[in-house]
Amino acid sequence: MTHPTPHRVIYDTDPGVDDAMALYYALAHPNIEVLGVTTSFGNVTVEQAAVNALYLLAIAGRGEIVVTQGVAAPLVKRGEAPPDHIHGADGLGNLPQRQATPTQLDARSSAQFIVDMARQHPGDITVVAVGPLGNLAMALAIEPQLPRLLRKVVTMGGAVLEPGNVSPVAEANIWNDPHAADIVFTAGFNLTMVGLDVTHQVILPVSLFAQIAQHHQHPATDTLHHAVAFYANFYSGLYPHVAAIHGCFGHDVLAFVALTNPELFSTETGRVRVAVDGLAQGQTMLRRKSIDYPQSGWGPEVPDTQVCIQVQAPACKALIERTLMGAWLGA
Ligand code: BDR
Ligand code: CA
Numbered sequence: 001m002t003h004p005t006p007h008r009v010i011y012d013t014d015p016g017v018d019d020a021m022a023l024y025y026a027l028a029h030p031n032i033e034v035l036g037v038t039t040s041f042g043n044v045t046v047e048q049a050a051v052n053a054l055y056l057l058a059i060a061g062r063g064e065i066v067v068t069q070g071v072a073a074p075l076v077k078r079g080e081a082p083p084d085h086i087h088g089a090d091g092l093g094n095l096p097q098r099q100a101t102p103t104q105l106d107a108r109s110s111a112q113f114i115v116d117m118a119r120q121h122p123g124d125i126t127v128v129a130v131g132p133l134g135n136l137a138m139a140l141a142i143e144p145q146l147p148r149l150l151r152k153v154v155t156m157g158g159a160v161l162e163p164g165n166v167s168p169v170a171e172a173n174i175w176n177d178p179h180a181a182d183i184v185f186t187a188g189f190n191l192t193m194v195g196l197d198v199t200h201q202v203i204l205p206v207s208l209f210a211q212i213a214q215h216h217q218h219p220a221t222d223t224l225h226h227a228v229a230f231y232a233n234f235y236s237g238l239y240p241h242v243a244a245i246h247g248c249f250g251h252d253v254l255a256f257v258a259l260t261n262p263e264l265f266s267t268e269t270g271r272v273r274v275a276v277d278g279l280a281q282g283q284t285m286l287r288r289k290s291i292d293y294p295q296s297g298w299g300p301e302v303p304d305t306q307v308c309i310q311v312q313a314p315a316c317k318a319l320i321e322r323t324l325m326g327a328w329l330g331a
Pocket of ligand 2 (some may be wrong): 015018019042043130131135182252310
């Protein structure tokens with residue numbers, strides 16, 4: 001299904017290999033207009049996230065897109081060292097070299113940029129947030145009306161039925177800032193959660209990115225191929241069924257797929273809360289509508305989230321391939 005007018009998106013990200021994949025899907029997709037890229041700590045430091053966002057845009061010939069630097073640490077808990085072994089020390093699979101690119105950050109914080117854009121275009125903008133959720137939490141502190149000013153938020157994070165990937169119950173983005181996540185899940189956004197329940201169903205082989213690089217013969221797709229190969233080594237070392245195709249999970253790109261092609265997902269709608277401390281820190285919990293749980297914290301003041309539960313994986317893979325193979329890169 002196509003959207004009649006492009007989805008006008010602010011991409012909130014911590015690039016990160018799958019973040020890079022998602023960025024290029026967004027740039028390549030005819031129904032997505034990327035208005036800005038807001039960065040946060042997570043897969044790398046926020047400084048490196050901003051450098052990577054600028055670099056990925058510049059080599060794709062999209063250096064005109066605004067990039068801002070955002071939160072450097074979780075709102076409450078202590079930050080942790082970035083996972084070099086998953087995304088590389090540089091976040092892009094340890095690139096052997098980088099082209100010199102003219103890069104300039106917007107002076108505003110990521111939160112301020114989100115607020116400014118939402119105020120200028122009320123009801124029009126979607127935030128696709130694929131890192132820890134501190135920038136959105138800070139934006140809410142600046143502008144409490146943000147849930148009404150944004151069209152939608154789609155976030156990659158959390159898990160309802162699937163085990164976690166940093167603890168038995170916590171997914172990395174939520175784990176990295178559980179307090180921010182709980183603020184975002186209870187703020188009243190038109191919110192879709194794309195968590196491990198669906199991202200663990202979509203395994204993308206390195207060979208797909210080799211084909212894309214071969215097809216385009218372009219620094220942007222060469223960079224993505226290099227990064228994905230590094231990332232796939234990590235996932236292939238962890239899961240035999242991923243190793244079988246030398247692949248990786250597409251995580252963040254699925255947030256954009258859920259935006260452009262929601263018909264590929266089935267969702268369950270209900271109140272989601274985040275465990276902010278203790279053994280379950282970072283767990284996302286979905287309250288089933290059928291049971292009237294008596295505990296506090298689950299009342300009607302908690303807004304609903306649409307939680308992606310199932311996904312048509314082959315159709316997602318085909319869509320990602322078709323989109324990235326399209327004519328989205330200049331010479
Ligand atoms: C999420 O955590 C990060 O490592 C990835 O970029 C993705 O956003 C997956 O748990
Ligand atoms: Ca990410």
